[in-house]
Amino acid sequence: MTAGTFPSLQVSGKTTIRKVRKVPPGASVCVRAGDVVNATDVIARAMVPGHVHSVAAAQILGVSKSRIIDALTVNVGDAVTRGQVFGRRRVMFGLFNSAVSSPVDGKVETISKVSGHVMIREAPKPVEVQAYVNGTVISADDVEGVVIQSTCALVQGVFGVGKEVIARLETDAAADVNGKAVCVFDPLTLELLNRLLRNGAVAVIAPSMDGESLLSFCGDDVNLAATGDEQVGGTLVLTEGFGCLRMTQRTREILSACAGAQVSVCGVTQVRAGVIRPELVGPAVAGANDSFGAREIGTVIQITRGEFHGEEAVISAIPSTPQTLDSGVTVLCYEVTLISDDRKIMVPRPNVA
Amino acid sequence: MAEYRNEGKVFVITDCGSTTTKAILVEKMNGVYRQTFRGEAPTTVEAPVEDVTVGVKNALADLSALSGRLLIDDDNNIVRPAVGKDGCDMYISTSSAGGGLQMVVLGVVKNISASSALKAALGAGAIVTDCIACDDERDTLEQVERLRKLRPDMVLLAGGTEGGQVEGVVELAELLALAEPKPRFGNKFQLPVVYAGNSSVADEVARILEKSAEVIVEKNVRPTVEEETLSFARDKIHELFLAHVMKQAPGFSKLIALCDAKVMPTPSAVGKMLQLLGRKKSMNVVCVDIGGATTDVFSVVNGQFHRTVSANLGMSYSAAFVLKESGIPYIKRWIGTDISDGELLNQLLNKTIRPTTIPQTSVELAVEHALAREALRLSFAQHTAFAVGLKGGVGERNIDGGFSGGRVDEMNVGDLDWIIGSGGVLSHAPDDMQTVGMLMDSFLPVGITIIAKDSIFMMPHLGVLSEIDEDAAVEVFFNDCIIPLCVSVVPVGKWTDKKKCLSYRVEQSDGTVASGTLSWGDVVHVRNVSDGTLEVIPDSRVNVGAGMGKKVSHAFSGMKQGIVLDARGRPLSAYGNFRFDTVLKKGTR
Structure with a gap:
C-alpha cells in the first residue's frame, strides 16, 4: 500500500539529473549538444551591460534643464573617465565657476533636456558560465541556455547560503581544508564553521546548526526563504535543519562515499514557488540505486517536526482515516517505528522527509 | 419518474491558485442559491503539463464525481447548458496561478503619486514587487538594477498632478528606458507600461519608452493633490492582464476561451x-x-x-x-x-x-x-x-x-x-x-x-x-x-481593576434569556446562543459604541460560538494578564 508522494528532498547515491544552465542575454554558448563536459568547463561567455549612474548635471551647474546640452562638453555615446569634467558654467566673467564630473569610467548613455540628467553607463563586464556538473550536453542555445545531463550522487539539503563552488570533498574537519568542500557529520557550531572558512574551506556541509548561530553567521538581514546572494565567505548546506539534528544514515553514507572526489556544491535556497534546494552533486556511488519514490510500508523516512524531529523511522502502517494529534489537529498520518528504540508513533504525512 | 428541473442557473466556478485549483458548484436549492459541492485538483501551470486548463478539468472531474453531476463529457468539454442533473449554465473563473499579476509601480513622490499608483495596482489584484519613487532612499543605480532584476507582468507609472510636475515623470521614464525590464512571460512581447500621470507629459513618456515598452496612457491617478481617481487605471490593468499577460501564461488563452465571463x-x-x-x-x-x-x-x-x-x-x-x-x-x-x-x-x-x-x-x-x-x-x-x-x-x-x-x-x-x-x-x-x-x-x-x-x-x-x-x-x-x-463585545473607558464595567442580557429566538455582568480584566464566553438579541448596558464611564454609558442593542443570528465579552482593555498589554486563553478560562460561563 502506498500513500502518494509529498514533495521531498532527493538523497540518492546514483541518479540522473538534468541541469539547466541559464545564460545572460547576449551570451555566446561555446558547447554543442553531445559534448562531454567537466564541471569546471566554461560553456558560455557574455558581456553584461554595466551599471548606470545618473548625474543631475543641470542642477549641479545651475543651468536651465532645456539648455543643459550647451553647458556640456560631451555628447551621447562619448567615453568619459572617472573624475573627468564634462560640463562647466562660468558666471560673472569667470568669478564663479561650477563644473560637473563623471563618477565612473563609462559612456554617456543619455542627456535629458527635460530632467537635466546625464546618464553614464559603465563598461560591460565579461561573464563566464561554468558547466557546474560533469555530464553530457543535451541542448545548447544562446537564448535558452545549456542543458547538461549527469549521472551522479545527489544530496539535496534543506537550507543553504552561498553560491556554486566546485571543489574536492573532505570529510575530516581536522585535515587540510584549504580550497575544499568540508563535510561535518555532527551538528555544526559557529566556532567550527568560522574556523573551517578561516582555514580556506570553500563550502561546509553539515546536518544542522542552531538558529542563533546561523543568524550570527549570515546576519539578521538574511532572507531564509530565498538565499544565494549572501557575502558570507563560503557556501553552507544544512541537510536536516535548525537545532541539534543528526545526519541521516543514508546521507552520511553517500557523502562518505564521495570523500576525496570533486563535488559541486550550491547553497542557493528558495522555499517559495519554483522550489530550489541547496545541493551537493558528486560522482555516482558504485552499486547505488535511484530509489526515490512513493512512500510505502517499509520505507525509511525522517521525521521533520515534533518531539522526534530528526529521528529516522520505518513506515509500519498507513491509516486511511485522519488521526488526531496532541496539538488537536486532525490529519492523515503514517504509523512509524523509530529506528532508535522500536517505538511506534503517529506522524503527520507532511512531517516526514 | 419526474424529470429533474434546475430552479435557477447552475454555476461552476474555479479559482486557479498557485498550487491548487478549487472548483465549486453553485445552484438554487429551495429558492436560494447555495454552494453545494466542492472539488479540487493540483494546478497545472508548471512543467511538464504547462496548461492551466488541465488542472481546471481535473478539478471539474472531481466536482462531477462528488456531486453526481456530469460536468466534463467524453470529448473533455465542459457540459453546457445544464439539462436535468447534468452540466452547468455558466463556467467562470479567477486565477492567481503562475504567480498572479506581478507589477512594478513608479511614482514621483512616495506619499502622493506613488501611493495612489500603489493603491490602484493593489486594487486591481496585483502583487506589487516594488514601488519606486524619485524620493525613495535608493540611488539611480540601485533603482535601475532592481528594475532590471525584476520581471514584472506590467508597470504602472504615475506622477505629477494635472499641469504639475514634469521633470520627475520624465526622470522615471528615463529610468525605465535604461533598465529595459523584460516581461515575465514571452520574450517577444513588449512590457506593457500603463502611464497614469500628468497628461501633458504622456507624449514625452511614450517617446522615451518607445523602444523598450508598450505605453498605454490612462487617466491620471492623482489629478490634484486632494483627489484620487483609481478606477480607470485599475480597469486598464484588468484589461491588459487579460489581453496580454494571461495570454502569455501556460494555457491561459484556453482558459479565457473556456470561461463564460472575464477571468x-x-x-x-x-x-x-x-x-x-x-x-x-x-x-x-x-x-x-x-x-x-x-x-x-x-x-x-x-x-x-x-x-x-x-x-x-x-x-x-x-x-x-x-x-x-x-x-x-x-x-x-x-x-x-x-x-x-x-x-x-x-x-x-x-x-x-x-x-x-x-x-x-x-x-x-x-x-x-x-x-x-x-x-x-x-x-x-x-x-x-x-x-x-x-x-x-x-x-x-x-x-x-x-x-x-x-x-x-x-x-x-x-x-x-x-x-x-x-x-x-x-x-x-x-x-x-x-x-x-x-x-x-x-x-x-x-x-x-x-x-x-x-x-x-x-x-x-x-x-x-x-x-x-x-x-x-x-x-x-x-x-x-x-x-x-x-x-464580540469590547468596552473601552475608565479601567478599574476587577470592577464591573457593563451588564448584558441576551434574549434568544426561543425566548430563553441569559444575563450577567462583566468586570475589567475578564473575558466572558456566553455559549449556546446562536440567534437572538443582545443588550449591553455599559457603566457611566464605559463605551460600547453608542457613547459613554449608552445602551446598545444588537440582533444576531447563526453564531457558532455565541458571544464573547472582552474587558481586557485597550491596548491589551496596558493592564494585567492579557492572554485571551488564560483570561477566557477564568471568565467562561
Whole structure:
C-alpha cells in the first residue's frame, strides 16, 4: 500500500539529473549538444551591460534643464573617465565657476533636456558560465541556455547560503581544508564553521546548526526563504535543519562515499514557488540505486517536526482515516517505528522527509 | 419518474491558485442559491503539463464525481447548458496561478503619486514587487538594477498632478528606458507600461519608452493633490492582464476561451465581493487571508475599499520575517508554556524551510498561533496606515458619536461590523475559540463586531460570480461561505481593576434569556446562543459604541460560538494578564 508522494528532498547515491544552465542575454554558448563536459568547463561567455549612474548635471551647474546640452562638453555615446569634467558654467566673467564630473569610467548613455540628467553607463563586464556538473550536453542555445545531463550522487539539503563552488570533498574537519568542500557529520557550531572558512574551506556541509548561530553567521538581514546572494565567505548546506539534528544514515553514507572526489556544491535556497534546494552533486556511488519514490510500508523516512524531529523511522502502517494529534489537529498520518528504540508513533504525512 | 428541473442557473466556478485549483458548484436549492459541492485538483501551470486548463478539468472531474453531476463529457468539454442533473449554465473563473499579476509601480513622490499608483495596482489584484519613487532612499543605480532584476507582468507609472510636475515623470521614464525590464512571460512581447500621470507629459513618456515598452496612457491617478481617481487605471490593468499577460501564461488563452465571463485576478475578485457587501448590506468589513508567504487584508469601511498585501508576513515561508519584525518577546508573550528563545527560533526557522509541516504537539500549535497573532497584527497595522485619506489633502472630519471622532477617511476599528479571517491557521484551527482569540488579539476590535471565518476561502469564487449575479453571490456568501463565530463585545473607558464595567442580557429566538455582568480584566464566553438579541448596558464611564454609558442593542443570528465579552482593555498589554486563553478560562460561563 502506498500513500502518494509529498514533495521531498532527493538523497540518492546514483541518479540522473538534468541541469539547466541559464545564460545572460547576449551570451555566446561555446558547447554543442553531445559534448562531454567537466564541471569546471566554461560553456558560455557574455558581456553584461554595466551599471548606470545618473548625474543631475543641470542642477549641479545651475543651468536651465532645456539648455543643459550647451553647458556640456560631451555628447551621447562619448567615453568619459572617472573624475573627468564634462560640463562647466562660468558666471560673472569667470568669478564663479561650477563644473560637473563623471563618477565612473563609462559612456554617456543619455542627456535629458527635460530632467537635466546625464546618464553614464559603465563598461560591460565579461561573464563566464561554468558547466557546474560533469555530464553530457543535451541542448545548447544562446537564448535558452545549456542543458547538461549527469549521472551522479545527489544530496539535496534543506537550507543553504552561498553560491556554486566546485571543489574536492573532505570529510575530516581536522585535515587540510584549504580550497575544499568540508563535510561535518555532527551538528555544526559557529566556532567550527568560522574556523573551517578561516582555514580556506570553500563550502561546509553539515546536518544542522542552531538558529542563533546561523543568524550570527549570515546576519539578521538574511532572507531564509530565498538565499544565494549572501557575502558570507563560503557556501553552507544544512541537510536536516535548525537545532541539534543528526545526519541521516543514508546521507552520511553517500557523502562518505564521495570523500576525496570533486563535488559541486550550491547553497542557493528558495522555499517559495519554483522550489530550489541547496545541493551537493558528486560522482555516482558504485552499486547505488535511484530509489526515490512513493512512500510505502517499509520505507525509511525522517521525521521533520515534533518531539522526534530528526529521528529516522520505518513506515509500519498507513491509516486511511485522519488521526488526531496532541496539538488537536486532525490529519492523515503514517504509523512509524523509530529506528532508535522500536517505538511506534503517529506522524503527520507532511512531517516526514 | 419526474424529470429533474434546475430552479435557477447552475454555476461552476474555479479559482486557479498557485498550487491548487478549487472548483465549486453553485445552484438554487429551495429558492436560494447555495454552494453545494466542492472539488479540487493540483494546478497545472508548471512543467511538464504547462496548461492551466488541465488542472481546471481535473478539478471539474472531481466536482462531477462528488456531486453526481456530469460536468466534463467524453470529448473533455465542459457540459453546457445544464439539462436535468447534468452540466452547468455558466463556467467562470479567477486565477492567481503562475504567480498572479506581478507589477512594478513608479511614482514621483512616495506619499502622493506613488501611493495612489500603489493603491490602484493593489486594487486591481496585483502583487506589487516594488514601488519606486524619485524620493525613495535608493540611488539611480540601485533603482535601475532592481528594475532590471525584476520581471514584472506590467508597470504602472504615475506622477505629477494635472499641469504639475514634469521633470520627475520624465526622470522615471528615463529610468525605465535604461533598465529595459523584460516581461515575465514571452520574450517577444513588449512590457506593457500603463502611464497614469500628468497628461501633458504622456507624449514625452511614450517617446522615451518607445523602444523598450508598450505605453498605454490612462487617466491620471492623482489629478490634484486632494483627489484620487483609481478606477480607470485599475480597469486598464484588468484589461491588459487579460489581453496580454494571461495570454502569455501556460494555457491561459484556453482558459479565457473556456470561461463564460472575464477571468479575474483572485484578489480583485475578493475586492469585488467585499465592495458588494459594503454596498448591499451597508457593512463595514475587514477580511484577512493569511497564507504561508503573504497576508492580504481587504476592507470596505464607509464605502471606501482598500487592499494591502504584506508580502513578508506569513505562516511558513515568511515566518522568519515575522520573527524579525516582531522580535522574540512579542511572539513569546502569546505562548502559555515555557519555551527558550533558542528553541522558539529553531522552530520558526524550521517552519520557514519546511513550510508544509503540521504542528504535532500543543506547544508547536501555540507557537504557530502566536506567530499568526503577530503576522495579523503587523499586517493590520500596515493596512490601517495605508487605508487613510490622501496625504497632502484636507480631510473631512467626523463629528458623530461612537469611537471615530477622527477623519471619515481614516479606518477606525470601532467602525468595523465584521472581521472575517481566512487562511489555514484561522480556518483549520482545531478549536473555533482559537480562531476567535487570534482575530481578537490581533485586530483588537472595540464595540460590537462579528468575528467570522471563511471556511474554504470561497470569496474569490463569489467575487467573479457577483459580476454575473450579485444576489446569488450575496446569498451564497451568507449561507455557505462564511461561518459567523461570535459577537464580540469590547468596552473601552475608565479601567478599574476587577470592577464591573457593563451588564448584558441576551434574549434568544426561543425566548430563553441569559444575563450577567462583566468586570475589567475578564473575558466572558456566553455559549449556546446562536440567534437572538443582545443588550449591553455599559457603566457611566464605559463605551460600547453608542457613547459613554449608552445602551446598545444588537440582533444576531447563526453564531457558532455565541458571544464573547472582552474587558481586557485597550491596548491589551496596558493592564494585567492579557492572554485571551488564560483570561477566557477564568471568565467562561
